[in-house]
Amino acid sequence: xxxxxxxxxxxxxxxxxxxxxxxxxxxxxxxxxxxxxxxxxxxxxxxxxxxxxxxxxxxxxxxxxxxxxxxxxxxxxxxxxxxxxxxxxxxxxxxxxxxxxxxxxxxxxxxxxxxx
Amino acid sequence: xxxxxxxxxxxxxxxxxxxxxxxxxxxxxxxxxxxxxxxxxxxxxxxxxxxxxxxxxxxxxxxxxxxxxxxxxxxxxxxxxxxxxxxxxxxxxxxxxxxxxxxxxxxxxxxxxxxxxxxxxxxxxxxxxxxxxxxxxxxxxxxxxxxxxxxxxxxxxxxxxxxxxxxxxxxxxxxxxxxxxxxxxxxxxxxxxxxxxxxxxxxxxxxxxxxxxxxxxxxxxxxxxxxxxxxxxx
Numbered sequence: 001x002x003x004x005x006x007x008x009x010x011x012x013x014x015x016x017x018x019x020x021x022x023x024x025x026x027x028x029x030x031x032x033x034x035x036x037x038x039x040x041x042x043x044x045x046x047x048x049x050x051x052x053x054x055x056x057x058x059x060x061x062x063x064x065x066x067x068x069x070x071x072x073x074x075x076x077x078x079x080x081x082x083x084x085x086x087x088x089x090x091x092x093x094x095x096x097x098x099x100x101x102x103x104x105x106x107x108x109x110x111x112x113x114x115x116x
Numbered sequence: 117x118x119x120x121x122x123x124x125x126x127x128x129x130x131x132x133x134x135x136x137x138x139x140x141x142x143x144x145x146x147x148x149x150x151x152x153x154x155x156x157x158x159x160x161x162x163x164x165x166x167x168x169x170x171x172x173x174x175x176x177x178x179x180x181x182x183x184x185x186x187x188x189x190x191x192x193x194x195x196x197x198x199x200x201x202x203x204x205x206x207x208x209x210x211x212x213x214x215x216x217x218x219x220x221x222x223x224x225x226x227x228x229x230x231x232x233x234x235x236x237x238x239x240x241x242x243x244x245x246x247x248x249x250x251x252x253x254x255x256x257x258x259x260x261x262x263x264x265x266x267x268x269x270x271x272x273x274x275x276x277x278x279x280x281x282x283x284x285x286x287x288x289x290x291x292x293x294x295x296x297x298x299x300x301x302x303x304x305x306x307x308x309x310x311x312x313x314x315x316x317x318x319x320x321x322x323x324x325x326x327x328x329x330x331x332x333x334x335x336x337x338x339x340x341x342x343x344x345x346x347x348x349x350x
Binding site for chain 1: 122128129131132135136142143144145146151154158161162165166169170172173175176177178179186199200204207208211214215217218219222225226327330331334335337338341342344345348349350
């Protein structure tokens with residue numbers, strides 16, 4: 001995608017290198033996003049705003065690292081799909097455990113607090 | 117992606133059934149070692165996910181208040197307690213080392229031995245600083261009485277999840293640092309230019325190893341992004 005034609009001419013060198021600018025941009029963005037997510041705690045945002053901001057910055061950072069630092073953006077879809085679809089299993093597991101956690105705390109409140 | 121023979125293959129979504137159903141190679145243009153590293157990282161993702169999900173479940177189901185992390189992990193700076201200061205510095209150190217690693221991969225493919233080696237060395241030093249700060253954080257918390265079974269700040273589960281998750285991540289960083297030093301030596305010695313055969317293998321060295329090493333290191337940074345969000349900030 002960002003193949004350097006200069007490099008292509010040289011048989012010794014593979015065409016996998018990307019321009020240095022893209023790495024520096026992503027690097028800078030990661031710093032800025034980390035700073036913002038630290039600011040979420042600094043200003044002590046609470047409730048839904050805090051959680052959504054944390055998740056937003058987290059997924060943005062994770063996406064940038066995977067797409068550009070780990071080169072997934074340039075890989076063929078076969079590999080990308082094999083790597084990303086299993087994440088839905090994790091999402092399902094999270095959903096199950098949220099329900100389970102709510103049930104556990106519910107029974108604990110019933111037996112520990114109301115039982116006394 | 118580097119192979120010009122890939123240009124003739126279908127692109128986009130059509131490439132998925134084409135590649136996976138094709139002869140011999142499912143992951144076109146991906147060196148086998150790189151594919152294996154990705155598979156390993158996928159399995160590692162599941163392990164870390166299980167840890168974080170069990171932490172979520174433990175925290176959600178306790179009736180005791182969870183310790184206030186921005187208070188627990190605050191650090192005194194000139195007499196003023198700054199919340200999460202050490203964790204913020206650790207995050208920045210790890211991102212810095214991730215950036216130097218990405219550049220090392222780039223210079224490796226350009227066969228720029230000096231830049232590649234120095235950047236891997238810089239990455240390793242970043243990793244060492246991170247592990248050092250984590251050791252400092254652990255000893256600070258242990259001195260304050262945090263144990264896997266109890267702590268003075270709140271719910272008793274806090275300690276076990278903290279030591280388990282950050283310990284497992286710190287182990288990954290430590291292993292990464294060891295490999296970074298080994299590969300820095302190999303790069304400086306010119307193994308990847310001469311195709312010198314490795315100690316454990318008869319295969320010729322190639323700069324793709326640097327990308328594989330990079331994948332592991334970026335993954336360590338990736339996991340920290342999630343730990344930082346869920347354990348420290350949430």
